[in-house]
Amino acid sequence: METDMAGQMGQVDRRPLYQQVGDRLREFIDTSGMQPGDKLSNVRDLAAELQVGRSSIREAITALRAQGIVEVRHGDGIYLLQRPEDVISSLATELVDTHVDHPYIWETRQALEAQCARLAAMHATAEDLSEMDAALEQMSDEIDAGLPGLGGDRRFHLSVATAAHNPLLIKLLKGLGRALDRTSESSLTRPGQPARSLAEHRGIVEAIRSRDPAAAADEMLAHLVNTTDELIRR
Numbered sequence: 001m002e003t004d005m006a007g008q009m010g011q012v013d014r015r016p017l018y019q020q021v022g023d024r025l026r027e028f029i030d031t032s033g034m035q036p037g038d039k040l041s042n043v044r045d046l047a048a049e050l051q052v053g054r055s056s057i058r059e060a061i062t063a064l065r066a067q068g069i070v071e072v073r074h075g076d077g078i079y080l081l082q083r084p085e086d087v088i089s090s091l092a093t094e095l096v097d098t099h100v101d102h103p104y105i106w107e108t109r110q111a112l113e114a115q116c117a118r119l120a121a122m123h124a125t126a127e128d129l130s131e132m133d134a135a136l137e138q139m140s141d142e143i144d145a146g147l148p149g150l151g152g153d154r155r156f157h158l159s160v161a162t163a164a165h166n167p168l169l170i171k172l173l174k175g176l177g178r179a180l181d182r183t184s185e186s187s188l189t190r191p192g193q194p195a196r197s198l199a200e201h202r203g204i205v206e207a208i209r210s211r212d213p214a215a216a217a218d219e220m221l222a223h224l225v226n227t228t229d230e231l232i233r234r
Contacts, residue, residue, distance in 0.1 A: 018059030021052055025060055026069070029083060040070065040078040105179050106228040110221055112173055113157065117204055117220035119164035121213040128163035132205045135159050139198050148188040149198065154181065156201050160220070163208065187227040197227060 025046070040046070043061070047054045061078060064070045071079045120128065139152025157180070161173050173180070188194050200223040207216035 016059075017052065017056045018063065021050060021056050022060040022063050024050055025064060029069075029080060034080050034083070036080050036082050038080045040080065042077060105176075105183055106224070108176065109180055109183060110224045110228070112169060112176075113160065113224060114217045114221040116161045116164040116166075116169055116173070117208065118213040118217035119166055119169070120160050121208045121211055121216035123165045124163035124208055128159065129205070129209055131159040132156060132163070132208070136198065136201055136205065139194075139201070143194045143198060147194075148185075149194040150181075150184060150188055153184050153188060153197065153201075157184075160204065160208070183228065193227065197223070200226065 025040075034040075041049065043054050043057045047057045050057070061070060061072065065072055068081055069083075071081050073079060124132075135152050135156035135158075137152075138155060139149040142149040142152050158173075161170050164170070188197060200219070204216060204219045204223060207219045
């Protein structure tokens, strides 16, 4: 009788060893409280601590260097340039400063927020749903006052992310906050878009309240595609 060995043993990480080592180094930086300017252990000590070869450590350090996380000062050592969590903010800032309608920003937002909506349909509390309703009411009031509804829109999307109860997703979205605010501004300043977005927000909340993860994700993705793809094509 065949058994599900993958289910018993877990998925094998088939990535190159240096990538796995790089992930472990990023985790160490995150959990150790290291700050930019701090010096990491040398290659020999890192290899001994992680029980891998020095070549894998060197390759991992090279990858972290390319990402702007560490700096290698020959004859001195390896220094932290910026924490891994700040790399996302730096990339988003660079993109939004050069081209607010860059497809990378829109595509990333669609992927992250669709997943947030899916998880929110599974994990949202009564308080989470009340906050979504309050965000919709705020956006409606802003639109009635002749405004584009940016404050309510920002509050709504944050409320959905919060309802996912996934701290990593929340951190990622907050790291992209400035870029996402600019995308919302580009969308909601188009004639008629605030009212359309508000109606789509209500559909998202309805799917979340109905505890339908697939529908919530589909509604969020359709909303973001409707409000962004036209801007990318222009």
